[in-house]
Amino acid sequence: MSRALRLVAAMVIACTGLVLSVSAPASAACTCKQGQLAQQVKKADVVFIGTVDAVGSEGQGHTYTVTASRAYQGTPERSTLVTSPGPDACGLGALKVGTTYVWLATGTASPYTADSCGGTGVANPTKVQKVETLLGEGTPVAPPPPPEAVLTKVEESAPPRFTRMAAPGAAAALIGLLGLVVVRRLARR
Incomplete structure (x- = not known):
């Protein structure tokens, strides 16, 4: 083999290896199949409607602060947390704050876990009806x-006398009357 032919063969092998190594992470992406809603509900520990208040990132995953409004299965608290893995593990991604979702999640208490295979999605009328x-x-x-409410005493002394409490109001009224007298005298000139 000539030197040029070996160089071309080496370049082809290097390019093929580069293409295969770059496309390798795509094979690790989420590969779940969306199931029927009835199957997803059976797998879920908690099903509720809730609005996303905040989205936080943890590595490649996300944590959602959610205000739950209606529970169908399980007992979520009004303000609850839901976590989701990264995109390679079928995560939900960065959901939109202020949007209401039907959450199908697993776990016995907050933070619950939800992913794109579990059926969590926007709470449109069709999904809610199903x-x-x-x-x-x-x-x-x-x-x-x-x-x-808890009563907490500030100090053990008796409350202030009426004259002490009324003094600031009386002073303000006196200043107002003096101002009125000055304005009327200036107006007469």
Whole structure:
């Protein structure tokens, strides 16, 4: 073989190796098949409607802060967290803040886990109707009750006397009257 032919063969092999190595990560991408909604609901531990309030990144995955409004399966809290793996593991990606989704997630408590194979998607009327056909109307997720007020004494002394409390108001009224007298005198000139 001539030197030029060997050089061309080496270039072809190098280019082929480069193409194969660059395309290798594509084979590690998500390969799940979207199942029927009934199957996805059976696999899910919690099914609820919730609006994305914030999206955080963890490595290649994401964490979503979600305000749940209606629960169909499981008992999510009003404000809950859902995590999703990176795109190679069928993650949901950076969902849009302010958008309402039907969440089909796994886990017994927050943070739940959801992926693109599980059926989580935008809460359009068709999807909500299909979920309600399978699981019923669901129940509203109520916000937690407000914290109970606790009386805390500032100090053990008696409250201030009336004259001390009324003094700033009396001073303001006196200044206002003096200003009125000055303005009327200037207006007469």
